[in-house]
Amino acid sequence: MIDPVLLRTDPEQLKRSQRARGNDEAVVDQAVAADEARRGALSEFERLRAEQKEFGSRVKAASKDEKPALIAQAQELAAQVKAAEALAKARDEEFSAAAMRIENVVVDGVPVGGEENFVTLREVGEVPSFDFEARDHLELGEMLGAIDMQRGAKVSGARFYFLSGIGARLEIALMNMALDRALSNGFTPLITPTLVKPEIMQGTGFLGEHADEVYHLKDQDLFLTGTSEVALAGFHSDEIIDLAGGPLRYAGWSTCYRSEAGSHGKDTRGILRVHQFNKLEMFVYADPAEAEAEHDRLVGWQEDMLQALELSYRVIDVAAGDLGSSAARKFDIEAWIPTQGTYRELTSTSNCTTYQARRLSTRFRGENGKTAPVATLNGTLATTRWIVAILETHQQADGSVRVPEALRPYLGGLEVLTPIAGA
């Protein structure tokens, strides 16, 4: 939800943002008109309601003979109030619907345009090269007895898998390493619900353009979350939180579910794109004034992880047209995947400014003691997908995989993953 005051005072700014995203800017004018209609209807209702209240006390004070006449008048007034209230409510809903169509105002400097218009901020690490034919992550995973797609498909269908043996350990190691780092950066760990109510799903904006990618349990009317961001954003909904001691940082550990509707035939091999995976997600509630600085910190912590895992990557500033409706800016970190000869997304971090918090009603007390919406930010710290980059980047000629030093403590000191016999 955009700031309604901004809508009144500076609709041009909203239009500029809509244009940068490639969205319709007419919705801004529609929202302005709806806001006026709403306020007019509200004033009328309030005027009548005040009159009714005043009338009510006269009825009470009236003598027995006066009462019937007064009550008759009051009944008429009551009907008017009821009609005015219904109108005000309808106008308010129209305004909300119109305002919801406006997406978050992008931060200055975000590249204009669509998916292909991203700007590369930096490339880090040397792109790995091999003096042998590199194997892809699935081939390696099968040799190591780490990934079992066939049985995944047998049990649950396409895009499901088992992580077995060292594969299972590798994922846990990765997640634990991320968690340790999050803890040392002051994050509070949370293991979150992965089924949430419709209003929480709605509030986080995932029922917008991503609606068809979300699993829905019809009988219970619950949604399976595609990221713990959903539950983490809902965590402080309808609350006034205390940011006096700095931002509130949470690290959410959860399984994530994505239907991947519309991506048939894409990334069908291996665990790059799957229906279910694990993720450690950073989520921050911050003073809006600190949001951009915090966003940079989140990217920094993500880069620390990739560097510790000795991966080659680039950081991109995602273009306005490719941002989710809640995001004002988004940085993706993409790791080099040798067998694909390209960079693939391992992390994504968004600054949602106050957009998400306004919808979920999460506020804080500013210096003047007044409440104001907080800024929310989120970013990936580790996911199952990272295994793809790790296996491919650190593979050796015999199909073994060198374990990056930083990860070894989480694998009982293991230095190399070796293919299992008969694989």
Add this chain to the structure above:
RNA sequence: GGAGACGUGCCGGAGCGGCCGAACGGACUUCACUGCUAAUGAAGGGUCGGGCUUAAACCUGACCGGGGGUUCAAAUCCCCCCGUCUCCGCCA
């Protein structure tokens, strides 16, 4: 799954259908007193909107778990939903 009780402000806890945005405690803020703290005394408060304003002040509406309804008038009466607690049963 069955039976019952309950959901009021930051917390505890009252509340006859109109005098209730809500008694009374506590916490909190400010002021006074005290060498400091404590204690004591006094005063003050919620949230979200609308109007008028440079702003404050001011006027005004909504909000007593959520949503409907009855009534001239609802925290108070009725219905539905959600949540919490207790007991019984069942499964772990």
